[in-house]
Amino acid sequence: xxATKHEQILKYIEALPVGTKVSVRQIAKxxxxxxxxxxxxxxxxxxxxxxxxxxKVATVRIEKPVKKQLEDMTxxxxxxxxxxxxxxxxNHSGRIPKSFAACFSKEELTKKNISGNxxxxxxxxxxxxxxxxxxxxxxxxxxxxxxSAELLRHAEQTGxxxxxxxxxAFETISMINKAIYERLVQQDLVRxxxxxxxxxxxLYPYDTILDWHELTLKSGHSNFPVINGENxxxxxxxxxxxxxxxxNMPISEVMDTEMLTARPDSLVSHISxxxxxxxCDMIPVINEEERLVGVVNRQDIIQxxxxxxxxxxxxxxxxxxxxxxxxxxxxxxxxxITIVGNVTQFMMNEVNFAxxxxxxxxxxxxxxxxxxxxxxxxxxxDELHLICINPVHQDEEIxxxxxxxxxxKKYCKAEVVVRSAxxxxxxxxxxxxxxxx
Numbered sequence: 062x063x064a065t066k067h068e069q070i071l072k073y074i075e076a077l078p079v080g081t082k083v084s085v086r087q088i089a090k091x092x093x094x095x096x097x098x099x100x101x102x103x104x105x106x107x108x109x110x111x112x113x114x115x116x117k118v119a120t121v122r123i124e125k126p127v128k129k130q131l132e133d134m135t136x137x138x139x140x141x142x143x144x145x146x147x148x149x150x151x152n153h154s155g156r157i158p159k160s161f162a163a164c165f166s167k168e169e170l171t172k173k174n175i176s177g178n179x180x181x182x183x184x185x186x187x188x189x190x191x192x193x194x195x196x197x198x199x200x201x202x203x204x205x206x207x208x209s210a211e212l213l214r215h216a217e218q219t220g221x222x223x224x225x226x227x228x229x230a231f232e233t234i235s236m237i238n239k240a241i242y243e244r245l246v247q248q249d250l251v252r253x254x255x256x257x258x259x260x261x262x263x264l265y266p267y268d269t270i271l272d273w274h275e276l277t278l279k280s281g282h283s284n285f286p287v288i289n290g291e292n293x294x295x296x297x298x299x300x301x302x303x304x305x306x307x308x309n310m311p312i313s314e315v316m317d318t319e320m321l322t323a324r325p326d327s328l329v330s331h332i333s334x335x336x337x338x339x340x341c342d343m344i345p346v347i348n349e350e351e352r353l354v355g356v357v358n359r360q361d362i363i364q365x366x367x368x369x370x371x372x373x374x375x376x377x378x379x380x381x382x383x384x385x386x387x388x389x390x391x392x393x394x395x396x397x398i399t400i401v402g403n404v405t406q407f408m409m410n411e412v413n414f415a416x417x418x419x420x421x422x423x424x425x426x427x428x429x430x431x432x433x434x435x436x437x438x439x440x441x442x443d444e445l446h447l448i449c450i451n452p453v454h455q456d457e458e459i460x461x462x463x464x465x466x467x468x469x470k471k472y473c474k475a476e477v478v479v480r481s482a483x484x485x486x487x488x489x490x491x492x493x494x495x496x497x498x
Contacts, residue, residue, distance in 0.1 A: 065279075066094050070102035074111050077122040083112050084120065104292055108354065109259045134158070134240065136199060136222055139180065142240050143226040143233050145201070149213050150222030158199060163234055164189055184230060187212070194221050203230045253332055254325030256365045257346045257355035263288050266295060266313035270306050273298055284343040284358075287316045292352045294345050296320060319437045322347050325354060333362045335433070384426055390460060398431045399462045404453050415453035420487055421445065423461055424477045428491045431463035432473050440473055440493035448488045457481050471495055 070088060077083065083106075088099040103120060106112045113123045137154035140147060147154065158180035164170040165184060170192055175181060177197040183189045185206030193200050194216050202208055205227040216223045226233050262280040264272060264287050277283050287296045296316035303315055323332050323346050332344065346355040387402030400423075408419035425442045432438040453459060460480050467474045472492055479487035 066098055067102050070094065070099060071106055074106045074122065079122055081122045082120065083122055105260070108261060136224065139237060140224050142236050143228060145224045145226035148208065148223045148225055149217040150220065153220060153222045156199060156222065161237065163230060165230070167192065182230065182233060194219070197221060200224065201226065201233070203228060203233045251329045251365050252325060253323045253327045253329060253346055253357055256329060256361050257325065257357045258361070259355045261286060261353065261356050263353065264298060264312050265289070266311065266316070268312045269308060270303050270310050270315070271308040273303055273312065286345045286353050286356060287312055288353050294322065294347050294351055294353045297343070297345060320345065323357065329362055329365045332357070384423065396435060397462055397464045398434055399460050400427050400430065401458065401460050403456055403458050406455055409455055413455060417447065417449070420453065420479070421447060424479065424487070424489050424491065427461045427463050428475050428477060428493060431465055431475060432468070432493055435465055436468055438468065438473060439496045441496060442491060443472065443494040444492040446490045450488065451484050451486050453481070453486050459486060
């Protein structure tokens with residue numbers, strides 16, 4: 062299949078040496094395309110990290126960042142963690158051990174599956190050190206011991222890294238375990254920037270419904286961000302918005318400007334709740350300057366959550382753990398929303414009732430959701446007055462109904478009622494401070 066002009070320009074830019082200036086006029090001339098086509102391709106190249114625009118200077122080709130897996134800990138990094146020294150094999154410091162083995166007897170070493178992808182941690186026992194090197198494993202000698210010159214010569218000949226640390230075995234293993242644990246926690250709290258698509262199909266406000274149809278056929282998608290010439294997000298276009306519209310109608314007349322957005326550092330678990338409650342399929346991702354940097358859709362988030370749950374440790378924020386079992390309920394009134402869910406053991410206090418902290422968290426989050434869903438307001442809790450009428454029991458299903466009483470550019474006031482099937486549980490009055498509309 063013949064590449065489109067857009068794809069040809071991207072390949073052309075990718076082939077340029079790092080540091081080369083990239084200009085609309087030059088690309089249009091070299092590839093015989095319009096300046097508008099060249100401009101769009103350059104903006105796309107910026108989105109995917111091929112070029113960077115330096116204000117008042119130029120747009121230049123940059124090294125595309127390669128995302129490194131958090132679990133990939135090199136020998137160089139391990140050496141820094143344990144404050145060690147490379148005795149030989151420093152040119153192999155980029156090697157990534159796939160397993161660790163702490164061995165303090167010949168029996169332990171022979172029983173374990175030692176290979177060239179293993180880092181063996183041993184004390185000052187020459188027999189163990191020699192056996193590990195013969196197996197091709199990287200060697201970390203603890204306690205500040207110095208292996209024999211003969212072993213170091215053999216390791217150097219075979220390309221086997223040998224490291225030494227002044228710490229004893231217990232301290233060394235603890236330091237490595239702590240570093241691995243911290244990486245797992247960081248990995249479990251998956252951010253939108255980790256999963257978002259950077260290669261985004263976009264429309265401009267002056268494009269038409271016909272352009273939307275053509276882009277849908279070309280990309281296989283139907284929801285598109287709308288941007289201006291500076292790559293700032295102006296709105297989104299959905300299939301529902303264009304249904305029945307004239308093909309020559311400009312996108313600016315049908316785009317939704319009150320869309321849900323995310324930042325690259327937003328938690329996937331938090332955005333997943335918003336995506337369901339907002340009933341949308343695609344969320345634009347913007348930076349602090351409101352420029353489009355990517356998109357994330359429902360399928361991306363589902364896959365990320367499924368993958369995260371397969372990890373050895375699953376980190377999660379308290380807010381998301383508390384609200385993970387809640388969903389939007391049916392509410393007839395325009396100025397109200399209700400969330401429904403069960404109170405779990407995680408929320409219980411020492412007398413086996415839902416704790417005031419858990420209830421405050423549920424009510425606060427329900428209120429910010431109401432402000433977002435009903436008035437497109439981004440808010441934080443400023444004041445909250447909570448009244449407990451009846452305690453909530455474990456596994457009890459509750460309905461949390463938020464009624465927005467008043468809202469302006471600075472504050473939003475709400476009344477919250479929490480009920481079970483049989484009785485009134487809590488009431489709350491809450492004041493929300495508006496952060497962004």
